[in-house]
Amino acid sequence: MAHIIVVGNEKGGAGKSTVSMHVATALARMGHKIGVLDLDLRQKSLGRYLLNRQAFADSENLDLAMPIYKELPEIDQSTLQPGENAFDHRLSAAVAGLEAECEFILIDCPGSHTRLSQVAHSLADTLISPLNDSFVDFDLLAHIDSDGETITGPSVYAEMVWNARQLRAQAGLKPIDWIVIRNRMGAQAMVNKQKMEAALDKLSRRIGFRVAPGFNERVIFRELFPRGLTLLDLKDVGVTQLNISNVAARQELRDLVKALNLPGITPDF
DSSP states (O other), rough: OEEEEEEEEOOOOOOOHHHHHHHHHHHTTTOEEEEEEOOOOOTTTHHHHEEEHHHHHHHHHHOOOOOOOOOOOOOOGGGTTTTTTHHHHHHHHHHHHHHHOOSSSEEEEOOSSOOOHHHHHHSSEEEEEEEOOOHHHTTTTTEEEEEEEEEEEEEEHHHHHHHHHHHHHHHTTTHHHHHHHEEEEEESSSSHHHHHHHHHHHHHHHOOOOEEEBBOOOOHHHHHGGGGGGGGGGGGGGGOOOOOHHHHHHHHHHHHHHHHHHHOOOOOO
């Protein structure tokens, strides 16, 4: 069976699609078969990213490592039994189709609570939740007192993950390996940054996730989107010398892939 990686939280702008694209492409470049599903059926940022990649590779005659991107198949509503959900069937069919040919399946969830996102979380072997280094985003995981230190209780997203864990336990599946990654961090050692680190460490022990470093805020991530490229593709498109920011960003990706501790994966890029 394929190892399922879900990238999710319930807030937009945390960098889910950027993380998804770089993790998927890194695995593909290392020679692993990885399928990709984008559950944001309206915006499809990850889907657009991969379509841009294919179009650019074709136009420039480049042989770029390419994850296998599939859209959710349509389901004949008349075939559903009373009480069955069409979205459940669409997601199940998409996963089943990719499992036959992939070692990994990465599912990028929308930045909101949807039926598809809820079901996807219950399928996750590895769950990656990007989080901006802000207490606004932290509130998605837990409520915190005005001192910025005292956690008063779990929030909506943490409760959804808890429910997904319960469903997996009832089905006899292995527990979700949940990794919260701190994204778009600034370089300065600010008081807020230190408080976020302490709060996440405390919460991780309370509700059961690991904390890993993500990506610092970099313009290059936005610049690469129209061509569907990632940091690992720069030399393939003629960039002979990486600048300091690009080198640092590649190291961040290497550290992230290593922290995920995916089965059979040793970052060698």
